[in-house]
Amino acid sequence: MKQETNNEMDLLLRRLSRRQGVPVSDVDEDHLDADELNSYAENALPAAARERYTEHLAECSSCRELVVQLSGSVPVVAAKETLTIAPSAFRKFLANLLSPMVLRYAVPALGVIIVAGIGLIVLRSSNKAERYVAQSEPAATQPAPAVSQTPDSQAQFYDSAPRTAPKESAGKPATGGEKQEDGKTTSPVHTEPPAPATASDRVEPQANAAAAPIAAAQQVASASPAPPSAPKAVETTDEVRVEVEGRKPQVRGASSNEVARSRNYEAAKDAEKQKRADEETKKTALAPSAQTKSGSQTSGGAFGVAEADRDKGDGVMRSVGGRRFRKQEGMWVDTAYDSGSAIMNVARGSEQYRALIADEPTIKTIADQLEGTIIVVWKSRTYRIR
Amino acid sequence: MNDGASRLLARASDNRSLTRESLAPRISAAVEKYLLRHDPNTPHNDISKFIDEMQADDLCLIIACERGDESAWMDLVERFTATVRSAARSASSNEDAAEDLAQSIWAELYGLRARKDGMPASKLAYYSGRGSLAGWLRAVVAQLAVDTFRKQSRLVQTEEDTDLDRLARDTQVAEGQPLLAGMANPEESMSNRFAQTDMQQALSTSVQELPAEDRLLVKLYYFDNLRLREAGAVLGVHEATASRRLTRIQTGLRKRVAKFLIDERGWTQAETERSFAELAQNLDTDLEAILTKEGVS
Secondary structure, three states: OHHHHHHHHHHHHHHHHHHHOOOOOOOHHHOOOHHHHHHHHOOOOOHHHHHHHHHHHHHOHHHHHHHHHHHHOOHHHHHHHHHOHHHHHHHHHHHHHOOHHHHHHHHHHHHHHHHHHHHHHHHHHHHHHHHHHHHHHHHHOOHHHHHHOOHHHHHHHHHHHHHHHHHHHHOOOOOOEEEOOOOOEEEEOOOOOOOOOOHHHHOHHHHOOOHHHHHHHHHHHHOOOOOOOOOOHHHHHHHHHHHHOOOOOOOOOOOOHHHHHHHHHHHHHHHHHHHHHHHHHHHHHOOHHHHHHHHHHHHHHHHHHHHHHHHHHOOOEEEEOOEEEEEEOOEEEEOOOOOOOOEEEEOOOOHHHHHHHHHOHHHHHHHHHOOOOEEEEEOOEEEEEO | OHHHHHHHHHHOOOOOOOOHHHHHHHHHHHHHHHHHOOOOOOOHHHHHHHHHOOOHHHHHHHHHHHOOOHHHHHHHHHHHHHHHHHHHHHHOOOHHHHHHHHHHHHHHHHOOOEOOOOOEOOHHHHOOOOOOHHHHHHHHHHHHHHHHHHHHHHHOOOHHHHHHHHHHHHHHHHHOOOOOOOOOOHHHHHHHHHHHHHHHHHHHHHHHOOOHHHHHHHHHHHHOOOOHHHHHHHHOOOHHHHHHHHHHHHHHHHHHHHHHHHHHHOOOHHHHHHHHHHHHHOHHHHHHHHHHHHHHO
């Protein structure tokens, strides 16, 4: 209603202005002078004076016209307009940025993009984790090579053949059924003894070259209640882990990242520990000079034999003591050997070896006829004779 | 007054070696013009405030120029040549006219004519120092341009003026017609004509009774066809303020018009309302007529 009223008055006033026209005063002396016009336009007059001039301007179109001109060119106003260009542009930009159209379409689109980006990142990170787990699982079976690159751990080089054994055995209980000579599964055997006494195994490669030091080492190792085991560092690691975990069943099917990582770490740690134990053993058994010399020679000789065996003997079959052996990477491996079976390490000349051959003379025949490391399956048990 | 002149000299960044005695007459003239002429009992504080708000540097420069200070003249020309040229260009139809106007301004400022006392009759004497010197120069240029145009207009009666006069006569004839053109009933037509005349008189009277500032706004907006921003600039208010003020004026005018029609013309309240309602119903028709006329003119 009020707007309508204003429209009516607006129309009436426009009509009135057309009828009356713009009255022009012809009395020059009644006009404002330049100083008054300028002072009015710059709003620099006292209130009373301004009111008087306003009265005049309301009636005098000539002065009004000049004041309008001057008001449009007042420097202060121009400066203000100049100064407000930048903020107004910025405000315009902000207004455009926050316009309803942008808020309606661009913001949801931006949200979708952000969500998609986050999802992509999460997906990629999960894929990375899966790949890492997939890579770390086989890597977990190979901590020994990394450690065995040092000359002192060359003994583990001989264990390269059953490297996948820990992984394969990881899915099986350590106490799982072992195969008899005919390959049939029998009742499970007790878990392999843990690894603390594997020092004797570590010095096994040196046994061929230096029996006395190894015997001394075995004596040191035999002080441990557990029999030597761990055909290689990984197995040793697994066994140690079993011991650490309170002799839990070796169910290693859970292939989590942490498990693989801890397995690697423990394997490396254990291998390092074994190396140090070997060194200590050697130091106590040999004279420093002789130890160094024989050790280096032994290591070199063993390495040379291994290289030779690997180069020329792989795949050769021999039958000894009623069993068939295949040469694999420098070792004679019983054809009945299952890589998933638990292996008991026995060093030639050790008490354990003497006890074994006393009970099973055929094993002595096999050990005498086959040089180097032998893996033989005998009465549901697997022995690695070195 | 001398104290005020001393304060003004102290405020000036370059007092041009002027003394307060040389400034006092100019300051006194400004106080007389803007304060004491209409209120001889202006308080002393108001006078001091008025003096303290004067443009000290500009006033010193102008007075130094009046006193023949060459360096002051050089400063004046150097600082304000662009201002004068710009104002002359705005007030002129072409570049030559603008250049002539600018030269005329400098001649007026310098005072080619002599006063009775032998001093040059310079326009600088009219600068009070209340507003800025640049604004004053623009006002001088604008006034001179208007005077020049008037002189030329008196000499030449153009064909365009004749056309405008004819158009004005046509408009007056058309506006003498009833509001709703084409009405068949003569009695009704006559009645409407009287009503429209009363309405026009009521509105004219009501506008004249408005306060000066409101009346000025109405004149600026409706008679001079300024935009609200421009009208607000003249009044020293923002566009939004001018808009609100105009709305208030329209509302007040309607009441004044209704009161005039009832009190002075004997209309009833119902007739007044009906007249406004008929006006509102025919807004479109009237606006169309306005646009047509504006297109013709």
